[in-house]
Amino acid sequence: MTYKPSTIAIHNGLNEDQQFGCVVPPIYLSSTYNFTDFNEPRAHDYSRRGNPGRDIVQKTLAQLEGGSGSVMTNSGMSALHLLCTVFLQPGDLLVAPHDCYGGSYRLFNSQSQRGAYQVQFVDQSDESALQAALAKKPKLVLIETPSNPLLRIFDIQHIAQLAHDVGALVVVDNTFLSPILQQPLSLGADFVVHSCTKYLNGHSDIVAGVVIAKEEKWVTELAWWANNIGVTGGAFDSYLLLRGIRTLSPRVLQQQQNAQEIVKYLKSQPLVKKLYYPALEDHPGHEIAVKQQKGFGAMLSFEFAGDESQLRHFLRSLSLFTLAESLGGVETLISHTATMTHAGMSAEARAQAGITDSLLRISVGIEDSQDLITDLDHAFKVAAQR
Numbered sequence: 001m002t003y004k005p006s007t008i009a010i011h012n013g014l015n016e017d018q019q020f021g022c023v024v025p026p027i028y029l030s031s032t033y034n035f036t037d038f039n040e041p042r043a044h045d046y047s048r049r050g051n052p053g054r055d056i057v058q059k060t061l062a063q064l065e066g067g068s069g070s071v072m073t074n075s076g077m078s079a080l081h082l083l084c085t086v087f088l089q090p091g092d093l094l095v096a097p098h099d100c101y102g103g104s105y106r107l108f109n110s111q112s113q114r115g116a117y118q119v120q121f122v123d124q125s126d127e128s129a130l131q132a133a134l135a136k137k138p139k140l141v142l143i144e145t146p147s148n149p150l151l152r153i154f155d156i157q158h159i160a161q162l163a164h165d166v167g168a169l170v171v172v173d174n175t176f177l178s179p180i181l182q183q184p185l186s187l188g189a190d191f192v193v194h195s196c197t198k199y200l201n202g203h204s205d206i207v208a209g210v211v212i213a214k215e216e217k218w219v220t221e222l223a224w225w226a227n228n229i230g231v232t233g234g235a236f237d238s239y240l241l242l243r244g245i246r247t248l249s250p251r252v253l254q255q256q257q258n259a260q261e262i263v264k265y266l267k268s269q270p271l272v273k274k275l276y277y278p279a280l281e282d283h284p285g286h287e288i289a290v291k292q293q294k295g296f297g298a299m300l301s302f303e304f305a306g307d308e309s310q311l312r313h314f315l316r317s318l319s320l321f322t323l324a325e326s327l328g329g330v331e332t333l334i335s336h337t338a339t340m341t342h343a344g345m346s347a348e349a350r351a352q353a354g355i356t357d358s359l360l361r362i363s364v365g366i367e368d369s370q371d372l373i374t375d376l377d378h379a380f381k382v383a384a385q386r
């Protein structure tokens with residue numbers, strides 16, 4: 001029997017405890033496991049290599065994405081680092097989006113500078129630039145869609161096809177949508193990575209990541225290396241992540257609903273110059289989003305039309321929008337891209353990527369949408385009076 005995502009999220013790991021009949025799987029904090037006899041190990045020997053709680057969350061993540069298996073790691077960054085460690089040798093080429101997550105950009109750049117592998121950053125919506133990069137026969141191609149912070153959409157099926165034609169493996173960073181709204185393996189990707197810190201956990205209280213592989217042989221390889229280099233997720237984080245995943249589907253759907261209502265409000269707000277949300281019909285890649293996503297998600301950005309002083313007053317006047325980085329939690333967050341998430345980028349690079357100093361990004365939470373809109377409306381009124 002194959003279940004739908006919301007059933008998978010709830011059902012895995014329930015009632016497996018033999019000793020006390022616990023409905024919810026307990027946290028096994030033990031770092032080590034005894035052997036039943038000389039040379040007779042059990043399923044687990046040492047918690048870095050594996051522990052029962054992580055087994056459940058890995059199985060759940062793999063099922064949600066439609067993969068053969070997965071490896072949970074201690075951050076989204078270590079998930080990407082693990083993948084590159086396993087599949088890229090010195091001299092091998094990685095093709096990554098020029099506007100990928102800032103931490104990913106820094107990782108690939110620094111690793112290529114010390115010779116671990118080579119990297120080429122390209123605008124994957126520029127077909128000729130993409131073709132030129134693929135002609136160099138990369139080993140691995142990373143796709144990130146929707147992109148951060150402009151929510152640009154890239155065609156996973158199309159890029160994966162081109163990449164496979166030159167013998168590359170394809171990984172999609174699916175952090176911004178979660179498997180509830182997009183399943184890249186079904187569109188031709190070989191791997192999915194997540195920062196589980198975001199939607200999957202959903203409560204902004206752990207840092208974790210995962211690599212999910214389509215093929216079993218890659219799972220074995222990834223698991224071996226994850227243990228070898230010691231980047232696996234801990235028992236406590238595995239427990240919290242599974243607990244977060246239980247409510248993934250209703251959270252994401254409510255967040256998305258709230259985002260749609262906020263977008264509707266922002267459209268008629270004079271202090272909003274430009275709005276970025278994939279549901280908008282003039283949004284770049286809107287048609288691709290309709291084709292490959294099950295929804296438009298709960299991330300949106302907009303350009304604030306006032307000056308810096310008005311922007312400060314706007315941000316200070318918000319009560320329900322926390323000025324903070326990160327995303328995907330139940331609480332609504334707002335960030336100023338140029339001074340926060342993308343501060344590490346040079347002003348020129350930001351300009352090239354279309355990120356202006358007035359760009360604000362919102363990760364919509366599950367508060368009451370009318371309360372959120374009332375809060376926004378109050379802050380816009382304060383700013384307008386300045």
Ligand SMILES: *Cc1c(COP(=O)(O)O)cnc(C)c1O
Binds near residue numbers: 175
């Ligand atoms: C946050 C994030 C990461 C990095 O994950 P961490 O859990 O912070 O290490 C990678 N990719 C995307 C798209 C992210 O948003």
